[in-house]
Amino acid sequence: MDNRKMVNHSMQGVFVFVLLGLFAVMSTLMVLLGAQMYRNTVDHAEANNGGRLLGAYVRSMIRAEDAAQSVAVENMDGVNTLALSEEIEGEEYVTWLYCYDGQLYEQFTGADRDFNPASGTAICPAMAFRATLEGNLLTVDMVDGAGEICNVWVALRCAR
Numbered sequence: 001m002d003n004r005k006m007v008n009h010s011m012q013g014v015f016v017f018v019l020l021g022l023f024a025v026m027s028t029l030m031v032l033l034g035a036q037m038y039r040n041t042v043d044h045a046e047a048n049n050g051g052r053l054l055g056a057y058v059r060s061m062i063r064a065e066d067a068a069q070s071v072a073v074e075n076m077d078g079v080n081t082l083a084l085s086e087e088i089e090g091e092e093y094v095t096w097l098y099c100y101d102g103q104l105y106e107q108f109t110g111a112d113r114d115f116n117p118a119s120g121t122a123i124c125p126a127m128a129f130r131a132t133l134e135g136n137l138l139t140v141d142m143v144d145g146a147g148e149i150c151n152v153w154v155a156l157r158c159a160r
Contacts, residue, residue, distance in 0.1 A: 047146045053124050054104060055150045058082070058140050061097060061106075068158045071138060073131045076115040082131040082140065085111065096120065099129030102145070 065071060065084035072083045074096075081098040092111035097104065100117040107120035125145025132139045140152040 047148070054126055054142055054144050055152050057104070057123060058097060058142070058152050059154060061095065062138060062140075062152075062154045062156075065095065066154075066157050070158075071133070071156055073133045073138075077117065079115075079117050080130050081115070082129075082138075097129070097131075099126045099142070102127060104129060104142070 061084060062071065062082075065086055067086070070085045072085070074081050074083045076096065076098075079098050079100060081096045084095040084097070086093055086095070094109060094111050096107045096109075096115060098107075098117060098120070099105070100120065101122075102125060103122035104124050104126035105117065105120035106123055107115070107117075109115075109119075126142055127145065127147065128141070128143040130141045132141075136156045138152075138154045138156055140154075142150045142152070144150055
């Protein structure tokens, strides 16, 4: 009788350890699957946000500087740029938007200063940037860091 109780208790102990091991394996599997799903969601969100950020940034910069004679498309040192001019306290300043070294750059400087593409501030990944101005319609064609095409069309509100 004593022998039977001992076998019964050892079987219960093995059963408890098997359940505990199964719980540990399943918990680890759930954490790994959850981490993979999270990684995929973040990658997808970053890919979608890149194009939207690029278009929204350029559009808002144009709208902020939409004044008579303030928006121009220029080719500076072989780089297609969008030049946004403004006057601050009697001084002329220019904000250039352009693509350089795989990034959309913004460079804010005095109108009398030379253009240097490396001096700007990188805003977000961009592989291409081309601006054209026909009458009051400004078209900016861009390719974001993921290779997605982003087009911005802005009808300038102020007379050129």
